[in-house]
Amino acid sequence: MPRTLVKAVAVAATAVTAAALGGCAGWGGGGGTGGGANTVNVLMVNNPQMVDLQQLTDKYFTAKTGVKVNYTVLPENDVRDKISQEFSSQAGQYDVASLSNYEIPIYAKSKWIAPMDDYIAKDPGFDQGDILKPMTTSLSSDGKIYGQPFYGESSFLMYRKDVLAEKGLTMPANPTWAQVADIAAKVDGARPNMKGICLRGQPGWGQIFAPLSTVINTFGGTWFTKDWEAQVNAAPFKEAVNFYVDLVRAHGEKGAPQAGFTECLNNLMQGNVAMWYDATSAAGSLEADDSPTKGKFGYAAAPVKETKSSGWLYTWAWAIQQASPRKDAAWKFISWASSKEYEETVGKELGWTRVPAGKRASTYENPDYLKVSAAFAEPTKAAIEAADPLNPGVQPRPAMGIQFVDIPEFPDLGTQVSQDVSAAIAGKMTVDEALDKGQQLADDVAETYRQRGK
Numbered sequence: 001m002p003r004t005l006v007k008a009v010a011v012a013a014t015a016v017t018a019a020a021l022g023g024c025a026g027w028g029g030g031g032g033t034g035g036g037a038n039t040v041n042v043l044m045v046n047n048p049q050m051v052d053l054q055q056l057t058d059k060y061f062t063a064k065t066g067v068k069v070n071y072t073v074l075p076e077n078d079v080r081d082k083i084s085q086e087f088s089s090q091a092g093q094y095d096v097a098s099l100s101n102y103e104i105p106i107y108a109k110s111k112w113i114a115p116m117d118d119y120i121a122k123d124p125g126f127d128q129g130d131i132l133k134p135m136t137t138s139l140s141s142d143g144k145i146y147g148q149p150f151y152g153e154s155s156f157l158m159y160r161k162d163v164l165a166e167k168g169l170t171m172p173a174n175p176t177w178a179q180v181a182d183i184a185a186k187v188d189g190a191r192p193n194m195k196g197i198c199l200r201g202q203p204g205w206g207q208i209f210a211p212l213s214t215v216i217n218t219f220g221g222t223w224f225t226k227d228w229e230a231q232v233n234a235a236p237f238k239e240a241v242n243f244y245v246d247l248v249r250a251h252g253e254k255g256a257p258q259a260g261f262t263e264c265l266n267n268l269m270q271g272n273v274a275m276w277y278d279a280t281s282a283a284g285s286l287e288a289d290d291s292p293t294k295g296k297f298g299y300a301a302a303p304v305k306e307t308k309s310s311g312w313l314y315t316w317a318w319a320i321q322q323a324s325p326r327k328d329a330a331w332k333f334i335s336w337a338s339s340k341e342y343e344e345t346v347g348k349e350l351g352w353t354r355v356p357a358g359k360r361a362s363t364y365e366n367p368d369y370l371k372v373s374a375a376f377a378e379p380t381k382a383a384i385e386a387a388d389p390l391n392p393g394v395q396p397r398p399a400m401g402i403q404f405v406d407i408p409e410f411p412d413l414g415t416q417v418s419q420d421v422s423a424a425i426a427g428k429m430t431v432d433e434a435l436d437k438g439q440q441l442a443d444d445v446a447e448t449y450r451q452r453g454k
Contacts, residue, residue, distance in 0.1 A: 154312055
């Protein structure tokens with residue numbers, strides 16, 4: 001299933017920061033295999049959907065186009081580091097890389113990746129209009145498109161329909177966080193050893209702060225104002241974090257300070273919790289044929305307070321290195337790998353459960369796909385379409401992003417603050433203490449941007 005921001009690490013962004021502040025000096029490529037105009041060197045993450053792509057390329061792409069694809073496939077942490085080194089140095093050894101919607105706007109501003117607008121205009125069969133609008137927005141910079149999604153996700157609330165029914169409870173289609181907290185209290189203990197809700201508590205900018213930042217947004221908080229004033233210990237931010245910490249401490253999973261995406265998924269599938277707020281991609285595992293809980297779940301929109309929606313937005317996408325000497329061939333590859341045609345190929349060859357969904361409206365109109373995803377397809381599409389990476393809260397922001405702030409410094413900042421928030425969940429410090437420390441860190445970051453604006 002689509003991977004979430006869960007496993008993103010600060011290493012790559014640190015390299016981006018260093019290169020951005022110190023020119024484009026880097027470590028060089030060290031990979032790629034060269035080739036002529038009809039060869040494309042692709043550096044990508046080793047997620048299951050990418051491995052499927054590798055398996056299908058020769059028969060369904062190279063045989064048709066004559067373009068050979070050389071893949072370098074690495075684990076997520078390693079590939080982020082490798083891509084940052086390669087693209088910051090503009091070594092040109094890789095033509096295409098898998099990047100997320102966190103990196104792409106940053107890389108675009110650094111001129112490390114090439115805009116795709118001219119290719120899109122000349123390739124109407126690609127059907128850019130079919131790409132879900134929030135995806136296009138999150139992969140753009142200064143009005144130009146720099147990435148194409150391979151698959152994507154948002155977030156929603158997953159809950160045990162049977163457990164709520166036994167308690168005489170009904171989950172609203174668009175719940176508020178107050179309603180969710182009330183239900184969590186009422187279903188806590190509904191079954192032996194069952195807690196009310198699972199919420200990530202594991203430190204990390206892509207762990208606890210993936211869901212928590214969406215709570216902060218809908219409670220009226222923000223990391224920074226549009227004028228780069230840090231707001232980490234401001235009242236709305238503090239209210240949101242206190243709410244989250246109190247909820248997980250009172251009715252959350254055992255071992256919450258160490259619980260991330262994987263731990264919560266396991267808790268839900270094993271019947272240890274009745275609800276979980278997290279990535280839409282998790283539904284595929286819950287509804288898989290071999291899942292012990294298949295058919296038992298309902299899916300509601302991400303809970304809100306002050307905003308109409310609050311789900312996050314994440315995608316693994318394709319970008320073309322600016323230094324690539326084979327941009328035309330690179331676009332041919334991307335146009336195929338992110339196409340409706342490719343999704344059809346996966347469905348027919350490997351099964352519709354393995355389609356890289358979450359990026360095209362047409363996917364959610366495909367009867368073959370809907371047969372295997374009926375329980376969660378519409379809630380997933382609705383969550384992605386409701387996500388607004390430009391305006392996720394109640395006030396203007398200085399940078400794009402829902403569950404992150406799209407600046408190179410955020411991974412380090414978010415991870416440092418997350419460690420103290422996780423400590424608050426563990427009862428080792430108060431939320432106020434955690435956020436006062438975080439405010440100082442955030443203000444140091446903000447000062448850099450305030451100085452640039454003078």
